[in-house]
Amino acid sequence: MDEQPIDTLRPEFEAVTGHVGGEAPTGSGKSTRLPLWCADAGRTLVVEPRRIAARSLARHVAGLAGTEPGHGIGWAVRFDSRYRDDSAAIFTTPGVALRWLAADGLAGFATVILDEFHERRWDTDLLLALLRHHGRHRLVVTSATLAGAALADYLDAARLRAEGRQHPVETTYSGEPELPTTRGLADRVAAAVRRDLERTDDRGDRLVFLPGRGEIRAAAEALGDLAAEVIELHAGIDNATQDRALTAADRPRVILATNVAETSLTLPGVTSVIDAGLERRTHHRGGRSVLGLHAISQAAADQRAGRAGRLRPGRCLRLWSRSARLEAHTPPEVAREELDDLLLAAAAAGVPARDLAFPDPLPTHAVERAETRLTAMAALDEAGHLTDHGRRLFPLPLDPLFAHLITAMPDPATTAAMADLAAALTAGPNLLGPLKGEEQRQTLLDWAPEPDDAATLIRLVRADPPRPVPLRKSTVNEARRLADDIRAALDLPRRTEDPPPLAALLQAAVSAVPELGFVRRLKRRQALGNGTEEVVVAEESRLPDEAEAAVVFDQHAVPGKGTNETVNRATCASPVEPATLAAAGVGGTEVADPDWDGERITVTERRTLAGRTLASEAVEPTGPALREAAAKLVLAGRLFAGTGEAVSEAIEAWNLYLHLEWGEGEPAPEPAAWLANRLAELGVESGEDLALIEAGDLAFQGVPSWQRERFDEHYPRRLGLEGAEARVHYDLRRRRIRVEKTAGRRRTIPARGELPAWPGWRIEYQDGSRVVDIA
Structure with missing residues (x-):
């Protein structure tokens, strides 16, 4: 077995009986040695962030241990498991580990290794918090780039550090563009690869980092006539292709990879790295975790460059400007994603997420949103515990x-x-x-x-x-x-x-899930809205242009025109009739256009979404909707004629009466609100109830009758002037009175003596659109 830099730490590691926080760069041997050391002391579960790494490391470590893959050393990933009940070490992914933890608390394992913890996935954060909470296992947490002091404090763990085996890497920049971008990326990658392959002194492999499968395919097409073999490497590639990429070859190859190649995978022949500087990662958007395109962090850039120096001095070409500013570290997933998965998995393991201490505190707003959604779908109860419905959801x-x-x-x-x-x-x-x-x-x-x-x-x-x-x-x-x-x-x-x-x-x-319903924007036909977010129909979508509404099952974020702008593209949309959304209760309702035909009240009830009407119908309202409609009809003079005007004047007089301190009491609300409240006091819930009341039941008793005549003389609401009738408006806040001409042929402005005394008030006269002060 070849000696690895981490081998010098074995005596120190074995002397520690508690938790361990291990810091070691890629190439130090931590992912292959630590599982063997831990397995010597008891059965060990090794959690790798990705399926490719779990499977490839298990096969490699099995070879080091001299055992058949899947026997002494095995793996368990989605769609591919090879292990036995007596396997000393099993490599797996966080999702599988969480399901096993929920099933039996990982009872068959003495030690759990969380490898590559610096990637800060939500599921590894949760695993660590749960395992720390339960306290049943020895924990070994390894990281290549993350400072370990805080993690060691969190775990009360011994902190061990190993040096890597790293040769110098010469890093250069393309100069343009300023920031990492997909603009012209395939052609830029192809040109860089061709130039690098012209170096006849280098027979190593070229590793190209690209953000996703689409960019990998485009780059592969741009390199179509290349003499060297081109291998695509991403999470969805088949096992045979993975194995080919992870096995040394006798001639140079070009490996086009996503960030799965940043850490645990051993790519034995790489001497040159070409980095697009981009990755796809999730972020919050409208209450959902949306996959978007982002520039990588400086830590990730350094990690990628290091892949070129594993065998001998290497080179790294970064396809952006040296002056570009990258964030120091990629934010943890718990800080940038919705937390529905995390809360559900925590509850499945028997501990509500709120009861756990995480390496970084969970954002309160994200926890509350996730609790609301999971409670609404009956997956969690009010205390955050798993329901029977949630128990059916979690294993999927x-x-x-x-x-x-x-x-x-x-x-x-x-x-x-x-x-x-x-x-x-x-x-x-x-x-x-x-x-x-x-x-x-x-x-x-x-x-x-x-x-x-x-x-x-x-x-x-x-x-x-x-x-x-x-x-x-x-x-x-x-x-x-x-x-x-x-x-x-x-x-x-x-x-x-x-x-x-x-x-x-x-x-x-x-x-x-009503928020899946979207309607077409009237002016920007490519855009759809649901009241809280907007999506643009993706080019590859089959959604027809004439569809006015859609159910959007999936969306993808891409960079917009601005530096920090993103555009959400609807990548899976199904056309539906707006009435279908209305029938499902999508959007909100509004009631308008009350009508009275002499026997019954009807209103137009509209269900709306993002400013558009999904459906409308004339209905007989009941309860609050009926009382609101009746109040509007009373004020319009169409129901209980004259009552609305009397109530309005009585309320205005009462509020003015209180303001001028002629008496004491509580101010009255606006006439429509008062009438609706009065109808509620009278027990009006239906049209039949409304038929039992009379106009007198709606009279507003405000200014005492013995003072009303005198008060109206001093502060009237209507005035009879020579040649004109006028309405008087009192602005209490500004202490301003406006006398508005409502009828008559008078053309002159009233003299001050024609009006009540009104001491201390500013007085205006309005005739049509003309407003003048009265001295």
């Missing part, structure tokens, strides 16, 4: 939103269809490749005639499209495996090629 390897949608479907057919859709959206952003040419587009249209993204995805999970429609087979296979797992967990029938019951699925989906 899905976002809680999709898990909830599956369980909210009304029958097995829609449940199965929703399971297929959720599997497709979880497996990857696209199951289809880009459509090129009319033949591909027409073939897809003939096979999947619905102009609907959800229907297309469900069809793709259930069957292959005919040629020449391009299919991303590895992503489709993962979606089908996941769909089969969900179906098996819920005792649903096996997949068939039957068309999905889409109308029922969409109705149930927006009834369960």
Whole structure:
């Protein structure tokens, strides 16, 4: 076994009986040595952030231990598990570890290693908080870039540090653009790779860091005539391709990778790194965790550059300017994501998230939003504990939103269809490749005639499209495996090629999660809104231009025009009628246009969303809506004629009476509010109740009758002037009186002596649009 830099720490490590916080750079051997050392003292679970790393490390460590992979050393990741009950060490991912923790508290393990903790995923943060809370296991937490003092304090752990085996890396910058960007990225990558391969003295591999599968495919196409082998490396790639990338070759290769290649993976032949400086990561958006494109942190940039110096001195070309300012570290996921998954997983493990101490405190606003959503979907009770419904949701390897949608479907057919859709959206952003040419587009249209993204995805999970429609087979296979797992967990029938019951699925989906309902903007037709957020229909979406409403199941954030601006693209949208959203209770209601036909009151009830009317109908209101409508009709003189005017004048007189300290009492509200309250006092709940009251029941008793005549002489609401009738308005706050001419042919301004005394008031006269002061 080759000696590794971390080997010098073994005596010190074995002398520590408690928790350990280990800091060691990539290449020090921490991911391969520590599992073997811990396994010597008891069965060990090793948690790696990614499936690729868990599987590849397990195979490598099994070789070091001289055991068959899957026997003494095994792995357990989604869709691929090889271990035995007596395996000394099992490599797994945080999701699997959390499910095992919820099932039996990880009773079969003495030690749990959380490797690459510096990536600060929400699930590793939660695992650490839960394991610390329970106190049943020895914890070993390793990090390549994170300062360990705070972590050691949090765990009350011994802090061990090892040096790496790192050769010098020469870092250069492309100079343009200023910041990392996708603009012209494929061509810039291709040019950089070709220049680097011209170095005949370097027979090593070139590792290119790109933000996602789409950029990897574009770069691969731009390098299509390259003599060197081009390998794509990302989470969705098949095992055979992964193994090829992780095995040394005898000629230079170009490995196009996402950030899965930043840490644990051993890429043995890399001597040159070309870094686009971008990654896809989640962030808060409208109460959801949305995947967006971001510049990497400086710590991630340094980590990527270090991959070039594992074998010998290497090179790193950064495709941005040296003067660009990157954030020091990537914020932890708990600080930038919605926390529904975390709260659900914590409750499944028996501890509400609020009762746990995390390495970094959870944002209060995100916890409250997640609690509200999970309580609304009946996954958590008011105390934060798991309900029976939540217990059914948790084992599904899905976002809680999709898990909830599956369980909210009304029958097995829609449940199965929703399971297929959720599997497709979880497996990857696209199951289809880009459509090129009319033949591909027409073939897809003939096979999947619905102009609907959800229907297309469900069809793709259930069957292959005919040629020449391009299919991303590895992503489709993962979606089908996941769909089969969900179906098996819920005792649903096996997949068939039957068309999905889409109308029922969409109705149930927006009834369960109303915020999935969006309406088209009237002026910007590419944009849709739901009252709290806006999305733009993605270019690849099949949503027709004429659709006025849609159910948006998935969205993706991309950079906008500004430095910090992002645009959310609707990548999976299904057209629906606005009335469908209204029937599901989406949006809010407003009542307008009260009417009285002599026998009954009706109003127009509108259900609206994002400023648009989804549906409207004339209804007979009851309760508060009836009383509000009746009050408006009274004030308009259409119900109990004369009563509205009398109430308005009496309320105005009373409030003026109090303001001038002629008496004591409580000010009255606006006439409409007073009338609605009075109708409530009279017990009016329906049209039949309204028929039992009389106009006198609505009289406002304000200024005492024995003072009313005298008060009205001093402060009238109406005046008779020579040649004119006028209405008097009192502005109490400004102590201003406006005399408004309402009738008559008078053209002159009244003299001061024609008006009441009104001491201390500023007086104005209004005739039409002309307003003048009266001295």
